[in-house]
Amino acid sequence: xxxxxxxxxxxLVGCAHREQVVAATPAxxxxxxxxxxxxxxRLSQWRTAFVTGLDQARASGHASEIxxxxxxxxxxxxxxxxxxxxxxYRCRVVKLGSKNPGGLAYVAYxxxxxxxxxxxxxxxxRKMSGSQRPVGVILGGGEKLVFLxxxxxxxxxxxxxxxxxxxxxxxxxxxxxxxxxxxxxxxxPHFESxxxxxxxxxxxxxxx
Numbered sequence: 001x002x003x004x005x006x007x008x009x010x011x012l013v014g015c016a017h018r019e020q021v022v023a024a025t026p027a028x029x030x031x032x033x034x035x036x037x038x039x040x041x042r043l044s045q046w047r048t049a050f051v052t053g054l055d056q057a058r059a060s061g062h063a064s065e066i067x068x069x070x071x072x073x074x075x076x077x078x079x080x081x082x083x084x085x086x087x088x089y090r091c092r093v094v095k096l097g098s099k100n101p102g103g104l105a106y107v108a109y110x111x112x113x114x115x116x117x118x119x120x121x122x123x124x125x126r127k128m129s130g131s132q133r134p135v136g137v138i139l140g141g142g143e144k145l146v147f148l149x150x151x152x153x154x155x156x157x158x159x160x161x162x163x164x165x166x167x168x169x170x171x172x173x174x175x176x177x178x179x180x181x182x183x184x185x186x187x188x189p190h191f192e193s194x195x196x197x198x199x200x201x202x203x204x205x206x207x208x
Contacts, residue, residue, distance in 0.1 A: 030141035031148060036166070038166060039148070043171050043172070046173060049188050049195045051075060053105075053193065054097075054195075055097075056096070056098060057105045059105070060106060065106060071181075077178075079177075082176060083140075083145050083174065084123070084200055086116050086117050086118040087203065088113065088202075089113075091112055091200050092110070092198070092199045094109075095107040095195075096194060097194030103192065113129060116138070119137075125138060132151055132152075134170055135159045136149015136150060137149065144173050147186075149170045150168045151168045168190075182199075183197055183200065
């Protein structure tokens with residue numbers, strides 16, 4: 001069962017055995033024609049979220065960890081081209097800031113397996129395992145590469161459609177760091193943090 005990217009809407013229809021995204025038409029849609037207004041608003045505030053998250057993390061005593069991450073956690077280090085190639089990646093999430101008083105302002109999680117596929121002109125991204133698995137597509141438009149997707153939870157075998165449940169919707173910019181790595185910046189996620197930064201390292205590079 002294919003998940004289809006249609007004009008004006010991102011329909012994520014799961015497959016019982018494998019999560020994948022394919023294009024319904026040769027031309028990929030502009031992300032701005034697909035994203036909800038709420039997500040467009042979130043992405044427009046990405047830099048505010050990034051700086052706020054960093055400020056909270058530093059104030060909580062994590063300045064040295066932030067410095068060690070280098071370009072990954074520098075708000076203006078990312079660039080548009082080239083987009084990440086299809087293949088297997090080692091991915092890692094760093095959460096910056098906290099939405100709740102007393103919450104953790106800096107959390108760096110261990111690496112996990114993720115994959116990018118070329119689905120006939122549209123790149124798909126998915127986390128391969130875990131209790132929370134982002135699944136979606138990477139679309140162009142304007143000056144950004146944008147990830148739009150939803151969150152698959154627990155033992156669910158298929159994602160819900162993008163736009164159906166705002167708390168499951170995910171939006172972020174995909175950026176090249178210029179050193180063989182990419183990152184996905186996710187401003188104002190619905191849970192816990194102010195900014196999530198996902199590092200993407202190709203498996204071939206990660207093993208070299």
